Amino acid sequence: MPVKTGSDLSERVRKGDIAAAARAMSVVVDERPEADELSKAFFPYSGRTQKIGLCGPPGAGKSSLAGRLIGFFRKQGLKVGMLAVDPSSPISGGAFLGDRLRIQEHATDSGVFIRSLASRGMIGGVSHTIFGAIHVLEAAGFDKIIVETVGTGQDEVEIGRVADSVVSVTTPQLGDEIQAMKAGVMEIGDFFVVNKADIPGADKAISDLKGALALGRGHAPKPWEPPVLGASAASGEGVAELGRALERHWNFLRQSGEGKRRLREQHREELSLYISRRAYRDAMRRVSDKNLDDLLEHRIDPASLGARILRA
Amino acid sequence: MVAGALEETRRPYRILIAKPGLDGHDRGAKVIVRALRDAGFEVIYTGIRQTPEMIAQTAMQEDVDAIGLSLLSGAHMTLFPQVTQLLKARGLERVLVFGGGIIPDEDVAKLKKKGVDRVFGPGTPLSTIVDYLNASIGSKAATSKPKKATRSKAR
Ligand code: B12
Numbered sequence: 001m002p003v004k005t006g007s008d009l010s011e012r013v014r015k016g017d018i019a020a021a022a023r024a025m026s027v028v029v030d031e032r033p034e035a036d037e038l039s040k041a042f043f044p045y046s047g048r049t050q051k052i053g054l055c056g057p058p059g060a061g062k063s064s065l066a067g068r069l070i071g072f073f074r075k076q077g078l079k080v081g082m083l084a085v086d087p088s089s090p091i092s093g094g095a096f097l098g099d100r101l102r103i104q105e106h107a108t109d110s111g112v113f114i115r116s117l118a119s120r121g122m123i124g125g126v127s128h129t130i131f132g133a134i135h136v137l138e139a140a141g142f143d144k145i146i147v148e149t150v151g152t153g154q155d156e157v158e159i160g161r162v163a164d165s166v167v168s169v170t171t172p173q174l175g176d177e178i179q180a181m182k183a184g185v186m187e188i189g190d191f192f193v194v195n196k197a198d199i200p201g202a203d204k205a206i207s208d209l210k211g212a213l214a215l216g217r218g219h220a221p222k223p224w225e226p227p228v229l230g231a232s233a234a235s236g237e238g239v240a241e242l243g244r245a246l247e248r249h250w251n252f253l254r255q256s257g258e259g260k261r262r263l264r265e266q267h268r269e270e271l272s273l274y275i276s277r278r279a280y281r282d283a284m285r286r287v288s289d290k291n292l293d294d295l296l297e298h299r300i301d302p303a304s305l306g307a308r309i310l311r312a
Numbered sequence: 313m314v315a316g317a318l319e320e321t322r323r324p325y326r327i328l329i330a331k332p333g334l335d336g337h338d339r340g341a342k343v344i345v346r347a348l349r350d351a352g353f354e355v356i357y358t359g360i361r362q363t364p365e366m367i368a369q370t371a372m373q374e375d376v377d378a379i380g381l382s383l384l385s386g387a388h389m390t391l392f393p394q395v396t397q398l399l400k401a402r403g404l405e406r407v408l409v410f411g412g413g414i415i416p417d418e419d420v421a422k423l424k425k426k427g428v429d430r431v432f433g434p435g436t437p438l439s440t441i442v443d444y445l446n447a448s449i450g451s452k453a454a455t456s457k458p459k460k461a462t463r464s465k466a467r
Pocket residue numbers: 329334335336337338339340341343344379380381382383384385386410411412413414432433434435436441
């Protein structure tokens with residue numbers, strides 16, 4: 001690929017060159033040296049595009065639903081960028097990135113860009129470099145951004161600090177999962193979608209969910225009440241309703257100041273990820289074999305050594 | 313100073329495993345996907361019934377290091393070269409292309425001329441494929457001098 005300097009690359013990304021966006025994405029997620037330069041070039045364009053997060057248990061239909069949503073946005077002439085995160089094996093470091101398998105209908109549409117990402121050790125449903133990857137899509141001029149999380153159904157709260165609008169996906173088969181969801185994901189969902197409404201039990205799942213949400217709700221009406229929607233990624237039923245609800249939420253975020261508040265939280269999270277990664281890596285590079293020998297011989301304790309290395 | 317405690321590992325290589333055409337035999341492809349994942353690769357699998365266009369477009373978006381094509385139906389002489397042709401058109405000739413499935417020996421040399429770097433048939437030890445990828449990906453990226461890519465814009 002004829003990509004030399006970071007600025008050449010960032011200019012091509014700005015022009016909507018997909019090959020350049022794909023390469024920039026690699027620079028960012030691999031944390032290559034030019035990544036900082038790209039961050040500088042892309043950040044001015046950030047924060048204007050709605051970032052939609054899709055979370056929920058494995059197999060709930062997040063990818064299939066994303067495929068439908070992309071279709072919905074494409075009908076409106078909007079370009080869609082998507083990041084699909086799957087887990088890395090903690091043992092081999094490898095990953096099976098399979099979300100794309102469900103979104104084949106847009107494979108040759110030049111207005112759709114899908115990138116599969118491995119979590120690479122990050123807990124919480126996304127990857128450490130997710131913000132950088134989002135900034136590439138923002139700079140490349142996509143009108144909507146979709147982020148699909150790893151899909152644990154629990155502890156996936158990180159998406160709430162990454163996306164503007166969080167869609168929590170479940171299915172009629174996962175009645176017990178709904179109980180489990182109460183803890184984390186229940187609190188961050190801006191929408192609750194009972195997918196696979198084409199199989200029996202959807203109505204009950206919807207009313208269970210509504211009940212669970214009502215339990216956690218105070219008396220004062222909230223400025224945004226998370227809707228509970230039935231949908232079927234298989235038939236397409238309910239997808240337009242979800243699409244319109246997402247549009248309403250985006251308007252709400254922009255008009256209420258809640259969008260700004262969330263963006264601020266996102267920036268804090270991005271900074272926190274950057275600092276923790278960078279400080280850790282830099283500090284660990286200063287660890288010598290002699291340091292380890294000193295620990296082995298009890299010439300120093302880990303806390304004193306650690307503090308000294310961090311100050312160095 | 314020795315980085316004693318931080319093992320600087322190289323980035324995981326990214327591989328697309330794809331089945332072009334109408335061939336439904338997907339066991340072999342799935343075996344390969346699993347083996348590569350367990351060997352530390354990030355593997356994208358797009359399922360059966362892929363057109364060469366879909367494969368090339370996916371390879372570009374995913375910025376993969378290599379594409380593994382799997383075919384047991386006998387259509388490899390048509391479909392594999394179509395894929396390499398489309399990669400070239402996108403300026404992606406640095407991407408390693410390899411293949412497997414039921415492919416007669418006499419076709420392997422012809423495929424090589426058309427840009428398919430290596431073919432692995434039934435019975436190949438999985439470790440042979442893993443070793444080949446680890447050895448080849450770095451060197452291919454370092455030696456190939458690509459022409460200017462036909463740029464594709466988001467519309
Ligand atoms: C199982 C099988 C089926 C199953 C497939 C199930 C499935 N989902 O995969 C079923 C019953 C559905 C089936 C159907 C048909 N089959 Co069939 N099938 C086989 C059989 C017996 C074994 C294939 C297999 O799964 N092997 C096990 C896997 C693990 O091995 P593999 O695929 O070869 O993969 C290994 C290597 O080739 C290599 N590899 C494979 N892909 C890749 C990719 C990369 C990147 C790399 C590095 C390596 C690699 O690594 C793998 C692991 O070692 C073969 C005969 C044979 N011995 O190969 C016939 C065979 C492939 N089938 C054949 C035919 C004709 C058909 C049918 C058209 C009808 C029929 N006559 O039965 C249909 C077509 C279906 C379709 N839609 O395409 C023929 C193909 C003839 C040809 N090429 O000219 C074969 C060769 C049988 C024969 N001798 O006639 N089949």
